[in-house]
Amino acid sequence: MVEKGLSKQEILEKTKQTVGLYDVNFDVYEGETFVLMGLSGSGKSTLLRCLNRLISPTSGHILVDGDDIAGMNTEELRNIRRNKMTMVFQSFALLPHRTVIDNVAFGLEIQGVSKDERYSHAEEAINTVGLKGYEQSTTSELSGGMQQRVGLARALATDPDVLLMDEAFSALDPLIRAEMQDELVALQNKMKKTIVFVSHDLDEALKLGDRIAIMKDGYIAQIGTPEEILTSPADDYVSEFVAGVDRTKILTAENVMKRPEPVVSINSGLSVAIQLMKKHGISSIFVVDPDKILQGIILIDDVVTALKEKKKISDVLIADFPRVQLDTPLKEIIPVIAEIQFPLPVVEGTGKLRGIIVRGSVLGALAITEVEEYPETSEISTASNTIDENNIKAEEAGQ
Ligand SMILES: Nc1ncnc2c1ncn2[C@@H]1O[C@H](COP(=O)(O)OP(=O)(O)O)[C@@H](O)[C@H]1O
Ligand SMILES: [Mg+2]
Incomplete structure (x- = not known):
């Protein structure tokens, strides 16, 4: 019926059956945090549970390092779940009367790892999530945030390649939740695990996700980086989702910058700088060295005066002024731009x-949804390479 074009709603009315997932295709790259995002009921949990086959898909393939999970027998599945892909649940699924260290070592215990070895791995994982000192507490004595850490430590203790996390932080208070998100980002910078994280919260998705898949009615409406989702939403559903987001926190210098053109070499003469400024109708120009390292800026009035006094570019160079990095968020750029x-x-x-x-x-960038493509570095250097004295002279000669 889906293949014939019926909607999820129509199929539900006709058959009382829910379309869980349909035509879902995506890759998750090694070491990335991939977020499945969407309204409640959009199929996120169903999709995540297909990945380790807690739910079996009717058709299709789920490949992990080339092995198809969809075709595995019980024994192979158990192996994969224990060693390769661990799931962290929203409800933590902890054993309330056991100590923290026994909860964390639980996965290893199931694997039949010796007590010494599982305690040493568990200890390491407990350190990683910041619970050192609580090894002997029972988990029922801990706060929600701490229990979530135990759940995460238990998943990390088996050192899986892939972590599946279903609304892992949704049950936490907002402040603790934000703290856990920050910690996961910091942890992930070190661990470089492959994480598939389910969330119905766009802010959380934008914060955690290297890429985000936005789900609706069992299909994927859009896959992209946070920037791509924000700047070019694929349809109205995605647009509505992103409408309330503070873009200045997500967009970076790289998203709004233009080609650095024209620039002048620190080794050029002042007359070259004047030529370039005249030609482009600008009153200041950036100065770079032969490696394109920014040296500073020069202003037309200074340059004209200096030329009469037979000075050099370096004599009028203003080297001390603001600059930002590629990943500086717009939020920090706006006040700087206002000043200069x-x-x-x-x-x-x-x-x-x-x-x-x-x-x-x-x-x-803040007003419109479409952001221009910016040239690659190679193109930029070609553009700057053309700016030297000889080229300008040749141009003049030609005119
Ligand atoms: N065990 C189940 N039996 C029948 N329908 C289910 C079951 N689990 C989920 N669903 C339905 O499948 C759809 C997707 O659910 P789910 O994957 O849990 O969504 P999400 O995690 O995005 O909130 C929903 O329409 C839900 O009602
Ligand atoms: Mg769910």
């Missing part, structure tokens, strides 16, 4: 100039 008269340069860690931000492009 020039475009704001965007640099890489090394100081290499990657782009410039002008006020208009910030406003544009």
